[in-house]
């Protein structure tokens with residue numbers, strides 16, 4: 133899915149957003165939700181814009197909540213620190229393109 137908003141554009145050399153982690157970012161973190169009768173809505177998670185592959189795996193392993201369920205509440209160890217409804221999703225950094233930019 134195309135994200136509606138990119139808070140922190142991916143640049144080469146971007147590290148993981150977990151404090152103290154120096155691993156390269158592997159994925160862009162998105163906060164995704166779906167309203168009744170609507171389409172999927174997703175924007176970059178400004179509270180944790182990037183994760184390395186190890187922290188992505190840990191983020192899902194330690195998730196408390198149903199995951200990809202519309203209007204759901206999920207708690208993650210690293211992402212969605214603002215506690216918004218919806219779920220975390222991940223896109224490869226190589227595919228991250230700022231909104232509005234031509235290919």
Ligand SMILES: [Zn+2]
Pocket residue numbers: 148149150153154155183184185186187
């Ligand atoms: Zn990391």
